[in-house]
Amino acid sequence: MSPLYILASSCISPQPSFLCDDLRMDIRCTENNMLHCLEPDFKNYINPVQIRRMSRALKIGYATAISCLNQNPEIVPEAILIGTGKGCLEDTEHFLHSIKEYNETALNATHFIHSTYNQLNGMIALNKKISSYNMTFVHRGFSFEHSLMDAALLFEEDKIDTALAGSFDEMTLEHFTVKKHWGYWKKEDIRSLDLISSHTDGTISGEGSAFYMLSRLKPEHPVAAIKHIAPLYRPSNDDIAEAVDNILQIHSLKKEDIDFVLSGKNGDAKYETSYQHVGQLFGNTQKLYFKHLCGEYDTATSFACWLASKILTTQFVPDYLFDTTETKQAIPKKVRHILIYNNYFDLNQSLILLSLEE
Amino acid sequence: MQDLQDLKQTLKVQIIESLNLQGMTPDEIDDNAPLFGEGLGLDSIDSLELMVLLERNYGIKIEDAREGRKAMESVNAMTQYISEHRTK
Amino acid sequence: MAARIIVSGMGILTSLGKGVEANHHKLSNAIHGLSSLDFLSTNHSHSFPFGEIKKDTRELLEDAAISTNKGFSRTAALGISAVREAFMQARIPLDHQLKIGLINATSVGGMCEVEKYYFDILKTPDLFAEYSDTIDCADCTHRIADHFHIKHFVTTISTACSSSANAIMLGARLVNQGTIDIAVCGGTDALTRFTINGFNALKNIDKNHCRPFDADRNGLNLGEGAAYIIIEKESTCALRSAEPLAQISGYCNYNEAFHPTAPNPEGQGAYEVMHRALAKANLTIDDIDYINAHGTATLTNDESESNAMKRLFIKLPRFSSTKSFTGHTLAAAGAVEAVFSINAILKRCVYANLNFKTPMPGTLLIPQLRYEENIRMQHVMSNSFAFGGNNASLIFSKL
Numbered sequence: 001m002s003p004l005y006i007l008a009s010s011c012i013s014p015q016p017s018f019l020c021d022d023l024r025m026d027i028r029c030t031e032n033n034m035l036h037c038l039e040p041d042f043k044n045y046i047n048p049v050q051i052r053r054m055s056r057a058l059k060i061g062y063a064t065a066i067s068c069l070n071q072n073p074e075i076v077p078e079a080i081l082i083g084t085g086k087g088c089l090e091d092t093e094h095f096l097h098s099i100k101e102y103n104e105t106a107l108n109a110t111h112f113i114h115s116t117y118n119q120l121n122g123m124i125a126l127n128k129k130i131s132s133y134n135m136t137f138v139h140r141g142f143s144f145e146h147s148l149m150d151a152a153l154l155f156e157e158d159k160i161d162t163a164l165a166g167s168f169d170e171m172t173l174e175h176f177t178v179k180k181h182w183g184y185w186k187k188e189d190i191r192s193l194d195l196i197s198s199h200t201d202g203t204i205s206g207e208g209s210a211f212y213m214l215s216r217l218k219p220e221h222p223v224a225a226i227k228h229i230a231p232l233y234r235p236s237n238d239d240i241a242e243a244v245d246n247i248l249q250i251h252s253l254k255k256e257d258i259d260f261v262l263s264g265k266n267g268d269a270k271y272e273t274s275y276q277h278v279g280q281l282f283g284n285t286q287k288l289y290f291k292h293l294c295g296e297y298d299t300a301t302s303f304a305c306w307l308a309s310k311i312l313t314t315q316f317v318p319d320y321l322f323d324t325t326e327t328k329q330a331i332p333k334k335v336r337h338i339l340i341y342n343n344y345f346d347l348n349q350s351l352i353l354l355s356l357e358e
Numbered sequence: 359m360q361d362l363q364d365l366k367q368t369l370k371v372q373i374i375e376s377l378n379l380q381g382m383t384p385d386e387i388d389d390n391a392p393l394f395g396e397g398l399g400l401d402s403i404d405s406l407e408l409m410v411l412l413e414r415n416y417g418i419k420i421e422d423a424r425e426g427r428k429a430m431e432s433v434n435a436m437t438q439y440i441s442e443h444r445t446k
Numbered sequence: 447m448a449a450r451i452i453v454s455g456m457g458i459l460t461s462l463g464k465g466v467e468a469n470h471h472k473l474s475n476a477i478h479g480l481s482s483l484d485f486l487s488t489n490h491s492h493s494f495p496f497g498e499i500k501k502d503t504r505e506l507l508e509d510a511a512i513s514t515n516k517g518f519s520r521t522a523a524l525g526i527s528a529v530r531e532a533f534m535q536a537r538i539p540l541d542h543q544l545k546i547g548l549i550n551a552t553s554v555g556g557m558c559e560v561e562k563y564y565f566d567i568l569k570t571p572d573l574f575a576e577y578s579d580t581i582d583c584a585d586c587t588h589r590i591a592d593h594f595h596i597k598h599f600v601t602t603i604s605t606a607c608s609s610s611a612n613a614i615m616l617g618a619r620l621v622n623q624g625t626i627d628i629a630v631c632g633g634t635d636a637l638t639r640f641t642i643n644g645f646n647a648l649k650n651i652d653k654n655h656c657r658p659f660d661a662d663r664n665g666l667n668l669g670e671g672a673a674y675i676i677i678e679k680e681s682t683c684a685l686r687s688a689e690p691l692a693q694i695s696g697y698c699n700y701n702e703a704f705h706p707t708a709p710n711p712e713g714q715g716a717y718e719v720m721h722r723a724l725a726k727a728n729l730t731i732d733d734i735d736y737i738n739a740h741g742t743a744t745l746t747n748d749e750s751e752s753n754a755m756k757r758l759f760i761k762l763p764r765f766s767s768t769k770s771f772t773g774h775t776l777a778a779a780g781a782v783e784a785v786f787s788i789n790a791i792l793k794r795c796v797y798a799n800l801n802f803k804t805p806m807p808g809t810l811l812i813p814q815l816r817y818e819e820n821i822r823m824q825h826v827m828s829n830s831f832a833f834g835g836n837n838a839s840l841i842f843s844k845l
Contacts, residue, residue, distance in 0.1 A: 048380070049399060051380075052378035052380055085584070086582055092557075095640065095643075095644065096561060096564050096640065099639060099640070102414070104488060104489040104490060104639070104643055104646075105489075106410050106413035107410065107643055107646070107647040108410050108647065109644065110403060110407065112640075112644030112645075112647055112648070113403065113644075113648075113707060113833070115640075115644075116553065116606050117583065117604035117605075118604060118606055118832070118833065119706075119833075121605070121701070122701070122706060122833065125701040125703040126834075126835065129703050130701070130703055131700065131701055131703045132700065132701060133700065133701075134699065134700075134836055135603065135605065135612060135616075135699065136603065137601060137603060138555075138582065138583040138603065138604040139584045139587065139600070139601045139602040140584040142584075142600070142601055149625075153619055153620070153623055153625075174568065177571075178568065178571045179578070181571035181575075182571060184578075231599070233597050233599075234597065402705075402707075403706065406648065409649070
């Protein structure tokens with residue numbers, strides 16, 4: 001595939017990641033199995049007429065996208081590609097409640113409009129006057145991956161040069177509570193920072209948004225690039241091993257060339273074996289983790305990509321990405337290749353390779 | 359006449375609430391200024407919300423979007439329309 | 447020269463019936479599929495006409511030979527039924543070992559089930575564990591993929607009313623580029639209280655049968671349905687001795703960035719997307735024999751689309767909106783109309799636009815008023831325009 005050179009990125013997450021350039025963040029920890037986004041002052045990114053109607057997810061997604069665009073004001077992206085597993089959940093819930101409350105009469109259209117999954121795509125296009133290819137992927141743990149793949153496909157076929165790709169997802173209290181009963185979250189409350197070393201059933205919920213300005217052409221300065229995306233639908237261990245070999249072969253890499261495996265391990269005992277399996281494939285390669293920072297959600301890999309790209313460009317590997325219970329390997333002098341592995345409830349698994357391009 | 363004045367005040371509060379016009383006070387809404395486009399700067403989605411306001415609070419059901427536009431030209435027009443058509 | 451991307455199978459289920467032939471029969475005899483609701487429970491059952499499929503979800507699942515109905519949504523059942531027909535026509539055995547992808551589109555996903563139980567789920571979630579993931583769009587896609595052993599690429603697109611047109615486009619691109627050999631592309635949407643109340647809140651549902659392109663049109667009718675087409679290169683199609691039906695010659699996805707829900711009345715976005723689809727197909731305006739228009743019969747869409755067609759085509763080809771038969775099937779509409787467009791090529795026919803009396807004063811355009819056969823059908827354009835300015839246009843060509 002065509003490499004996706006990351007010209008700019010922006011990320012709103014449960015951590016102070018927004019406008020943070022170098023991963024030197026004061027990490028937050030919760031104790032109720034829920035990680036909510038730290039919200040910036042949205043008024044700096046959204047005009048007053050629009051902000052009054054927007055729900056949290058839209059505000060988070062929109063501010064992330066706009067702050068990403070603002071970093072290269074001279075670039076008008078030639079495509080907008082967004083992944084979201086659940087869209088604006090709060091609007092969907094609100095409309096369901098008002099259908100009942102008002103017995104199917106006199107309903108506000110706003111929540112219905114915002115419950116359509118392509119709202120954020122449309123809003124960015126409209127406000128930034130970006131008339132172009134515009135696509136919304138809504139496939140759980142593949143939503144973000146497919147947005148990236150579409151960008152690569154566009155770069156290959158249409159010779160467009162830039163694309164804005166990203167993701168957003170939110171968690172509401174209502175959805176959290178229901179999913180708790182369905183066994184998604186841990187029964188016992190844990191400290192979010194202890195997630196990775198937890199071995200009980202269930203994980204903790206998360207949310208967030210990340211956007212990337214992607215370029216077909218490599219800029220002059222060193223950048224992080226997304227080199228490979230492999231979404232794997234209900235894969236067996238063999239399928240995963242084959243996909244790893246395939247990626248290494250295509251990019252002429254040996255396993256030792258991968259400096260870090262950034263693992264989506266989510267502390268849920270049910271999925272531990274798959275993460276162990278990928279860990280074993282890479283032997284002594286240092287594992288880094290991210291779900292204790294952002295929680296589990298459909299588009300969590302978009303947060304992982306943000307971390308990986310920052311590590312590559314700053315060469316700073318923060319301590320909070322390590323599992324303190326594991327033996328720490330020597331950090332390579334130069335970090336060149338990071339492989340993200342994620343397992344979304346066994347259904348949607350993915351491998352994403354990011355490399356430093358100098 | 360006092361009734362109409364009261365209705366107008368109540369309506370302004372309802373408009374601010376239903377459209378979530380944060381930081382705005384009833385006094386800041388000019389009775390005669392157009393609600394849409396120039397003036398308050400509302401749009402077509404707001405007009406749908408205002409129709410909901412009329413239905414929920416005053417029992418007025420506007421079926422025709424064009425009639426709705428006319429009834430909601432300004433706060434004065436809306437007050438007049440409500441006083442003539444309200445069923446609750 | 448790049449290999450031609452062709453369609454080798456089609457499947458469809460709408461209020462007109464199950465299967466391409468059943469749909470064609472109704473279309474060619476000017477029999478619409480609109481009625482009041484018998485199966486979906488809503489206060490609006492008799493307020494508006496709907497394109498409802500007259501089977502409950504359990505029956506649909508039985509039809510699709512699914513023995514368990516645990517957690518299967520109506521959207522999944524509709525989708526499986528339509529994909530099955532497409533698989534048969536394309537001669538893809540159920541136990542295939544092919545590199546197949548599923549590019550599915552939906553706007554309601556599992557909402558059709560979740561909305562029935564939502565408040566019970568909130569009260570006693572433990573009793574509804576089978577719906578634990580049904581609220582999103584991916585659920586029905588997974589069910590379809592698993593039923594047909596599709597693994598290589600599985601995705602869901604939701605760009606409102608242009609969703610399945612975009613699914614077809616993405617499938618064609620993935621096949622062209624070689625990510626997959628065969629793409630199963632289309633969409634499925636069931637009627638829901640959620641969408642009915644949503645469109646009613648937008649005040650654009652007609653109480654009567656919708657009148658696309660008529661001066662006195664007064665909104666859309668909602669429908670439900672599913673449709674899929676099988677997309678591949680001619681070479682892989684030949685391996686199974688399947689018969690290529692038509693070529694996908696052009697497509698475009700273009701956001702017009704005009705308004706959150708309404709199109710530009712001048713039709714700027716609609717013009718651009720049709721124009722670019724023609725350019726992609728290497729065709730000129732004279733080549734198009736029929737346009738299956740988006741034609742929702744809302745005040746804004748039909749004005750915008752008419753202006754765009756009039757501006758782009760000097761001599762306007764035949765055009766009609768088959769939504770006057772099926773209602774607007776939302777995310778499925780692009781694929782439903784792609785099937786109608788391809789069938790028009792195969793049968794050298796053109797479908798009528800029902801309920802038209804008076805041309806719009808601005809454009810004076812008159813759509814195709816009756817069904818006709820034995821006409822030149824070399825290239826057909828199918829439009830899908832959506833909320834958020836998400837426009838799409840596809841062009842299918844005779845082989």
